[in-house]
Amino acid sequence: MGQGPSCTANDDNGLFRAAKLGDLEILKIQIDADPSLLNQTTLYDRRSLLHIAAAHGQIDVLSWLLDRSMKPDLLNRHKQTPLMVAAMRGKISCVQKLLDAGANILMFDSLYGRTCLHYAAYNGHSDCLQAILSVARSSHVAVSWGYARFVNIRDRKGATPLHLAARQRQSDCVHILLGNGALVCCSTGGHGYPGSTPLHLAARGGSLDCVCELLAWGADRLHRDASGRIPYVVALKHKHGACAALLNPSSAEPLVWPSPLKFISELNPEAKLLLEQALMEANREREKSILKGMAYSILSPSTSDGGTDDDLSEASEAEQCCICFEQVCTIEVQDCGHRMCAHCTLALCCHSKPNPATGSLSAPVCPFCRSGIACLVVAKCIINDDDDNDFDISCPRLRRSRQSWNLSEGGSSSFKALSAVGSFSKMGAHGSGRTLSEEWTDKLDLN
CATH class of the missing domain: 1.25.40.20 (Ankyrin repeat-containing domain)
Structure with a gap:
């Protein structure tokens, strides 16, 4: 090269x-x-x-x-x-x-x-990538070029850093670039001509981590390259069967990072990490069901199940999410102080609908007090020790096993349906792995 x-x-x-x-x-x-x-x-x-x-x-x-x-x-x-x-x-x-x-x-x-x-990005040096992006955000580049334009800068063949990272199986760099505004569906073709997206190149490289990451950020499984191929066909051609199974347009659609979160002016980095983990965890269940019975499995550390049942005794004493009654409250709305688990926060944002009068998306609102959500932070859990003294700890990503709650015991059917992982999978646009919110955002950007 x-x-x-x-x-x-x-x-x-x-x-x-x-x-x-x-x-x-x-x-x-x-x-x-x-x-x-x-x-x-x-x-x-x-x-x-x-x-x-x-x-x-x-x-x-x-x-x-x-x-x-x-x-x-x-x-x-x-x-x-x-x-x-x-x-x-x-x-x-x-x-x-x-x-x-x-x-x-x-x-x-x-x-x-x-x-x-x-x-x-091409060589997978995530620390160097972070250093360059940090300077770009605070230097004259952000003023003269614009930070988003720099992150999506193209080489002579139309490839952005995200294209190169996906092609070289550099999942850490893919994650960093997506988190810094890289366009997940950017094509190498210019001036209206078709080209390859990062998902095409990830399918060619055969990295499950890169494919899963791109799908979680709304990559289009039906986008065609200059040869008219969708990523699924590219993965089959290069004999990457596990990637092809996830990219098959007939398979279940992934849950994607919801657009309404982009309207939150101050998304705490720790809260964002918890939401990303909840998103990937929900998608892992989908991936397992797709790959079940096949000769493929997800073996990478980033997609393992280790730690999902962390210290259940500690979790059982922590504040429980009042929406799903299954997870520990890890996310807090800063202004009103109401708390939810990361899964329900994602569900809340995924269910945000465009305003039919204006055709624009609005910021999500707290399901408890209906106030606008301007900032999400990591919730501080209150746990009772043996001496009945309360003390605050930072909530780790604790997952609680399914409890025996049912609707007759006070569970809300509407809230419970809101946070069900099964309902997540129905929110994407047909066959594309994109939510309704993502589709509306793209239309607004084009106009």
Whole structure:
């Protein structure tokens, strides 16, 4: 793929060898004697000392060179910057140092027209990806380009960082990019022409984690690429049977991240994590039923069942969700203080309907007091110890086994139906894995 810098460069030069090995003393002696050596590059690849130090993670050498007023955006033969090389190799300390020195994250190479964000995503270096995105959110890029535009930046072939991460089976990078505004149904085709979505490339790569993550964020199973193939056909062609089973349009539709949550101005990161876990847990039940009886199974740690029955005695004493009567309250509406479990919070948002008069979506409201939800946080559970003294703890993701509650004992049929996982699966648009809310949002964006 032409991702790595060439190894044919002349590293016999003592100066370049010192930069590669991190021998700062030799560098200081030679450059103090002849400062023009700072501008010397390798013969073929035209790599500078900064490129070599970044590629090999020599942070002391890199810092010293930058302190000598060496420009952080020097280009090699392929117009790659030291930041691109460091992101490619996963040298997070060098990436952070170059970013702190003002390295330009909007530089494009001459190989594929890719940026440092593409390189980090392609090679699966999630820490480098996070560092670049953090700088992009707070730098001039957010003002001049727009942060969302940068996250969805395309290379010469129309691929975004999300496309590359999905193709290379980098599920952690896929998760980070989706959480930062990457467009899940973005196509490589431009100007109205068909192209591949990240789901097509995940199907080609055969990563169950990437496929599940993309489906949970609303990826369209019926989108056709330039050859007219849906992701299901791509997975079959590359003999990824388990992925094909989940991508089959005739299989049950996944539960997707609901659009109304985007209207909440302040979604606490810990609360978001709990909601994401509840979403993936609900989808795992669907995936198990699809793969049941087949030769495939979900084996990755991120989709295992470990820990679902955490400390039941502790959970039984914690505050129980008054909607489903099955889960522990883990999410709290900050303004009114009412609490729900993560599953019921998702159900509440999935059931939010567009206003028929205006055709627009509205923010979800608390089911108990009907006040608007502006901020969701992690609930603090009150648990009674043996001495009947109350103390607060942060609620972990505790799941309680099914209790013997029934409707005659005070359970609300409407609330109970609201949080049933079975009802979740009926909320998507037919065959696409997208909720009604997602469809409305897309229509509004197009207008």
